[in-house]
Amino acid sequence: MCGIVGYIGEKQALPIIIDALKRLEYRGYDSAGVAVLVDGSVEIIKTAGKIRALEELLSSRSISTTMGVGHTRWATHGEPSTANAHPHCDCSGRVAIAHNGIIENYLSLREELQAKGHRFTSETDTEVIAHLVEENLRDGNLESALRSAIRRLQGSYAIVAMNQEEPERLLVARKDSPLVIGLSEGANFVASDIPAVLPYTRRVYILEDEDIGIVTREGITLSNEGGDPVSREEFAVTWDAEEAEKGGYEHFMLKEIHEIPRAIRDTMRTRVTDDNRLNLEEIKLSEEEIRSLDRIFIIACGTAYYAGCVGKSIFERLLRIPVEVDIASEFRYRNPIFSENSLAIIISQSGETADTIAAMREARRGGVKALGIVNAIGSSIYREADCIIPTWAGPEICVASTKAYTSQLIALYLIALHFAQVRGRLSVEEVACLLAEMKHLPEQVQRIFDREDKIAALAEQEELKQCRDFFFLGRGLDYSASLEGALKLKEISYIHSEAAAAGELKHGPLALITKGMPVMAICVQQELRGKMLSNIKEVAARGAHIIGLVKESDSETEKAVAEVIRIPENDELFMPVLTIIPTYLLTYYLSKALGREIDQPRNLAKSVTVE
Ligand code: AGP
Numbered sequence: 001m002c003g004i005v006g007y008i009g010e011k012q013a014l015p016i017i018i019d020a021l022k023r024l025e026y027r028g029y030d031s032a033g034v035a036v037l038v039d040g041s042v043e044i045i046k047t048a049g050k051i052r053a054l055e056e057l058l059s060s061r062s063i064s065t066t067m068g069v070g071h072t073r074w075a076t077h078g079e080p081s082t083a084n085a086h087p088h089c090d091c092s093g094r095v096a097i098a099h100n101g102i103i104e105n106y107l108s109l110r111e112e113l114q115a116k117g118h119r120f121t122s123e124t125d126t127e128v129i130a131h132l133v134e135e136n137l138r139d140g141n142l143e144s145a146l147r148s149a150i151r152r153l154q155g156s157y158a159i160v161a162m163n164q165e166e167p168e169r170l171l172v173a174r175k176d177s178p179l180v181i182g183l184s185e186g187a188n189f190v191a192s193d194i195p196a197v198l199p200y201t202r203r204v205y206i207l208e209d210e211d212i213g214i215v216t217r218e219g220i221t222l223s224n225e226g227g228d229p230v231s232r233e234e235f236a237v238t239w240d241a242e243e244a245e246k247g248g249y250e251h252f253m254l255k256e257i258h259e260i261p262r263a264i265r266d267t268m269r270t271r272v273t274d275d276n277r278l279n280l281e282e283i284k285l286s287e288e289e290i291r292s293l294d295r296i297f298i299i300a301c302g303t304a305y306y307a308g309c310v311g312k313s314i315f316e317r318l319l320r321i322p323v324e325v326d327i328a329s330e331f332r333y334r335n336p337i338f339s340e341n342s343l344a345i346i347i348s349q350s351g352e353t354a355d356t357i358a359a360m361r362e363a364r365r366g367g368v369k370a371l372g373i374v375n376a377i378g379s380s381i382y383r384e385a386d387c388i389i390p391t392w393a394g395p396e397i398c399v400a401s402t403k404a405y406t407s408q409l410i411a412l413y414l415i416a417l418h419f420a421q422v423r424g425r426l427s428v429e430e431v432a433c434l435l436a437e438m439k440h441l442p443e444q445v446q447r448i449f450d451r452e453d454k455i456a457a458l459a460e461q462e463e464l465k466q467c468r469d470f471f472f473l474g475r476g477l478d479y480s481a482s483l484e485g486a487l488k489l490k491e492i493s494y495i496h497s498e499a500a501a502a503g504e505l506k507h508g509p510l511a512l513i514t515k516g517m518p519v520m521a522i523c524v525q526q527e528l529r530g531k532m533l534s535n536i537k538e539v540a541a542r543g544a545h546i547i548g549l550v551k552e553s554d555s556e557t558e559k560a561v562a563e564v565i566r567i568p569e570n571d572e573l574f575m576p577v578l579t580i581i582p583t584y585l586l587t588y589y590l591s592k593a594l595g596r597e598i599d600q601p602r603n604l605a606k607s608v609t610v611e
Pocket residue numbers: 301302303304347348349350351352353356399400401402488491605606607608
């Protein structure tokens with residue numbers, strides 16, 4: 001997620017802006033820039049790379065200014081580059097804009113503005129805002145111009161704008177992307193997150209959706225998009241800087257779990273229309289290529305691989321073609337057999353996992369096109385794959401992947417539905433019904449968060465805190481989904497945990513079930529529920545301490561388990577997005593109860609860039 005900072009006051013603005021941007025570095029970024037007023041003109045200094053590269057640029061200048069805007073960019077549209085770095089300006093160079101979010105209709109706006117003679121200098125969605133403001137600035141001041149511009153935008157935004165003809169004010173606006181105002185005597189601050197302003201003030205306003213604000217040295221005036229005045233309650237920040245980076249959560253892991261609803265929404269943005277039609281033009285495969293597909297390889301490591309295991313079930317159900325899912329480090333050495341019409345789907349949060357990159361190159365050497373599902377824009381896989389579906393989960397700081405996993409599932413669903421529609425396996429109406437169901441996922445994840453206290457209490461049970469082994473059981477899609485749960489628990493709590501296909505118990509794993517051993521039984525696939533119930537009884541008979549994940553409407557399974565966690569009901573295809581949430585929360589609270597490191601587990605790295 002991009003970092004935004006604005007300052008207007010009596011002190012030199014640049015040192016404050018640079019210091020504040022550094023306090024947002026934890027969010028991840030790939031370029032940085034500032035816009036300042038120098039001798040009555042807007043000047044933009046920006047560069048690809050880190051803030052120190054920006055500081056080097058600034059060190060050769062002696063800029064004196066008491067107002068400015070700074071930005072660190074996490075690329076979504078347009079690769080990391082100086083041209084794509086923020087802030088962006090209009091044709092006249094009078095207006096500078098910094099933005100965080102995704103403008104869904106930027107392509108049509110860009111075409112419209114270019115037809116009117118506007119000249120674009122970047123590939124970003126953000127730049128359309130600057131030219132829209134310019135288009136409207138002819139009618140008056142920056143506030144009215146920004147208000148008019150915003151009415152044309154679809155998507156999410158946190159905007160800070162400045163106009164060289166109005167040197168006494170910054171304009172701010174937000175919708176679905178955070179923005180706070182820091183208040184102090186004779187100076188005021190704007191930031192995308194609280195840590196940026198903490199050294200200067202603990203008095204903040206947290207803007208709400210559709211707020212538009214005029215920030216001056218004296219204060220802030222807020223109104224809604226219709227121009228009606230609004231007031232926001234001043235909030236006194238009690239967190240320290242480290243807590244503030246985590247949004248008040250104790251660990252990035254919990255913060256990122258709670259970002260899952262937004263990450264799902266963002267991953268669906270621009271790809272699902274309001275009337276539930278698919279828009280996946282970014283998949284650069286012709287309909288002929290999609291219709292002729294006869295084999296799909298899904299290749300990844302770790303959590304991304306487990307997303308691929310769910311993907312295999314989904315693709316085979318919807319497309320009825322064989323899908324091979326491979327751990328990348330195995331794929332690259334097994335001399336895979338490619339057919340004439342194969343496709344390789346490469347999944348990676350970082351886009352830099354060495355084995356996954358090598359496996360992708362192996363497939364492409366075999367003449368197979370690579371479709372990447374990647375979170376890090378501009379990464380190696382992002383650049384080398386034949387086409388990309390970004391997951392737009394935002395930077396994932398915790399080593400344990402959570403919001404990236406659920407966004408990877410969303411991306412896999414969208415691709416599978418697109419392919420099913422093109423191949424005539426599903427009608428446009430059937431796809432629309434499924435997409436309507438998918439749109440309920442964010443609020444259903446939120447409903448599971450409403451039961452977080454119950455899950456946290458489970459983590460305090462001695463059977464869990466004392467256990468040495470933890471089993472996850474499932475059948476069908478529930479088994480595919482349980483694999484990620486087992487990985488998450490082991491890598492954060494250090495408890496040995498494994499997922500077993502419930503029907504496989506009698507072929508060996510049952511020997512490990514002992515009295516009091518915790519077993520998470522995922523039981524939301526209706527057609528397999530009866531058989532799953534038998535397996536639950538098998539492990540209950542050996543004294544296992546069973547936690548059942550069941551649909552809200554299931555009143556039978558709970559009689560066979562020690563604890564039950566209810567899951568809101570969605571189409572069974574999409575249930576893996578929901579059933580993983582309790583495991584993420586349980587893993588977090590159990591690891592916390594055990595005093596584990598959580599964000600930086602021993603022996604592990606966020607991106608495994610070596611074999
Ligand atoms: C998952 O929690 C782990 N951090 C790890 O398994 C990770 O998923 C794996 O290393 C793959 O990383 P990637 O998605 O960045 O390629």
